Amino acid sequence: MEKFHIVSALCRQVVKDGASKEVMSQMDRLHEALQEDGFTDEALVIKRLIDKADKTKMIEPSKVNLSRVSHLKGQVLTPNSKVPVDKDSGSPLARIIFPDELINQEQPIFPAELSGAIGQLVNEWENIGKLERFGVKPSLSCLLFGMPGTGKTQLALYIAKMLGLPVVLAKLDGLVSSLLGTSARNITNLFKFAAQHRCLLLLDEFDAVAKARNDSQEVGEIKRIVNSLLQCIDERANQGMTIAITNHEVLLDPAVWRRFDVRVFVPKPDLKGREMIIRKYLKPLELSDEKVKLLSLITENYCGSDIELLVTHFKRHTALSEDSVQFIKIVRSLLTINASTTSELATYVRDNTDSSVMYKLNKDSGFTQREIGNIFETSLSKVSRSIREKDKLTV
Known part of the structure; x- marks a missing residue:
């Protein structure tokens, strides 16, 4: 043998x-x-x-799940469907994500008004047939933009899950080739593949190919790429659903921007959202309400992914500490290694003494003396004494 x-x-x-x-x-x-x-x-x-x-x-x-979206044309995507590849490198132009791979996909934590708007959009896409009976075309294209780490890709995958559609995920920065004409050809082949199937086309890193054509730093090739992209988006408008994602919306060509019926700004989480994200990623660890509130306040300006990273570091530090370590010491350590993303309160907590921080939390952040005692894991009398002494100094 x-x-x-x-x-x-x-x-x-x-x-x-x-x-x-x-x-x-x-x-x-x-x-x-x-x-x-x-x-x-x-x-x-x-x-x-x-x-x-x-x-x-x-x-x-x-x-090969049946989509909850009716009246969409195209073949059903299966594991045997051949994804187009770059003819020069042989690399696939997209990755297929099937509905059963999205079972555990959750909606990111957003403000209530944004969550409601997303729900309305999903409802519209689920009822294409009803809209068509009234002579109304659904909004089949959506642009998600905002800071990195705010949950745009998670949101797109959640929408696909709700619609029961497979996702053709294209990292557009991977479609761009140094060879003249190859990038435009890759884009055309990608859209042709999506047009043949019942799917949601997800264009990640969208600004990689949709840059403004008047950018003085770009060569003539970018104009050919954008022109090809515009043509493909126009053709897909009557064929299937498209979601594009960008962290740099200011770089987009105005003509590309106008091609999208729905444009959704995905913001950084607000105070309530940060608290919900912290509680979600803390599990199975539990913290008191005042400690979670402090973490929520010092993570102002954080994206969801930044908060997840901070909480992960917190859990690691807690798990590896042989002895009981004060909560506030762990927080200060985390703020030191995450110094690039800090709020005013975070900087103050990191750089000042316990008594100064106690005073600030009481006077500026609305914490009671009892809550501050729990945060610093010290007696109420010590907190009261520290605040009284600071009060005397400020008079």
């Missing part, structure tokens, strides 16, 4: 591409023949490939 590695490689590729019943029957015969001839190790390799093929067949039907 010197050439068995070639046989096994062929079988592995066949299983990957989706083996037919006839091919599986031949693989079964090969497995039995190997066993009979005493090649137990080789037989085991083929058996594992057969088992893998059987599992794939069991999984595939769940990936």
Whole structure:
């Protein structure tokens, strides 16, 4: 069996591409023949490939879920659908995310008015047929913009989950080639693929290909790319749903901006949102209300991903501390290693003495003396004494 590695490689590729019943029957015969001839190790390799093929067949039907969006044209995306590739590098132009991969996708924590607007948008997309009966075209294109880490990609995936649609996720910065004409061709091929299937086309890093054509720093190629993109977006307007994401909306060409019926600004979380995010990522660790409130106040200007990172660091520090460490000491340590993203209160807490911070929290942030005692894990009398002494100094 010197050439068995070639046989096994062929079988592995066949299983990957989706083996037919006839091919599986031949693989079964090969497995039995190997066993009979005493090649137990080789037989085991083929058996594992057969088992893998059987599992794939069991999984595939769940990936061909019926969309909750009616009246969308196109073929159903399956694991065997061939994603277009860059002809020069061979890299795929997109990644397919199936509905069953989005089961645990949650809506990011947003202000109530934004969550309500997203709910209305999803409801509109779920009822395309009703709109068409009244002669109204749905808004099938949406631009999500805002600071990095605010949850734009999470939101797009959540919308896809609610609609029961697979996602064709394209990182547009990966479509841009140094070879003239290749970038525009990649964009055209991507949109053609999306047009053939019932899906949500998600264009991440959108500003990579949608830059303003009057940018003096760009060569003529960017104009060809944007012109191709405009044409593709116009054609897709009557074919399927598109969501584009950018962190740099000011770089977008005005003509591209106008192509989107819905433009949603995704903001940094407000105070209530920050508190909800902190409580979400703290689990299974629990903190008192006043400690969570302090974390919420000092994370002003933080994006959701910044808060998640801070809470993760907090949990690590707590888990690795052999002895009980004061909450405020851990907070100061975290603010030191996250110094690039700080609010005025965060800087004050990090750089001042306990008594000064106690005074500020009481006078400026509305914490009671009892709450401050819990934050600093000290007695109420010590807090009262520190605040009285600061009061004397300020007179």
